[in-house]
Amino acid sequence: MATLRPALIVLIFLTLITGGVYPLVTTALGQWWFNDQANGSLIKEGEQLRGSRLIGQQFSSAGYFHGRPSATANSPYNPEASGGSNLAASNPELDKEVAARVAQLRQDNPQATAKVPVELVTTSASGLDYSLTPQSVAWQIPRVAQARNLSVETLTKLVTEKTQKPLASFIGQPVVNIVELNMALDALKKE
Secondary structure, three states: OOOHHHHHHHHHHHHHHHHHHHHHHHHHHHHHHOHHHHOOOEEEEOOEEEEEOOOOOOOOOOOOOOOOOOOOOOOOOOHHHOOOOOOOOOOHHHHHHHHHHHHHHHHHOOOOOOOOOHHHOOOOOOOOOOEEOHHHHHHHHHHHHHHHOOOHHHHHHHHHHHEEOOOOOOOOOOEEEHHHHHHHHHHHHHO
16 A cells, blocks of 8 residues: 555646646637637637638539649548548549549630649648648739639739748748638629
């Protein structure tokens, strides 16, 4: 019993520290220092919740910019089933999917002159990508401009405004949040 008592005291002490105090302190600090991120980086328009800045949404209308394809189960951009298609680059099924996406994009974007950007036809590992490179967004500008009766210059300016640049260029590449860009498009119509 003499050797069991110190072991039980250490067990209870460590359980309280690691199972109670530590999680409470880290949660409180996270809420205090990183409130927006700790609560899901939510996008609100007025009082209406529109989504998260970190999870893409499916846009299929010609008047919206389309994001990267999603390979999540049950429905596109399903955060409860995050994951890629797990098709190897050598898998013929992947070739068929990519070819079908390229054909569909060319059909939907007849005004686009450049070849189809790779990120518009391949899924990511998570299937939840929220952003594209400015080049992939620019490839879609003619379609969106025609569907919304806006000038290419207006949309190019909007894409430039919504482009997020990394702190230092070696950290990453500039990206455009598709959900926020499409919300800005809707705001243009209201003005």
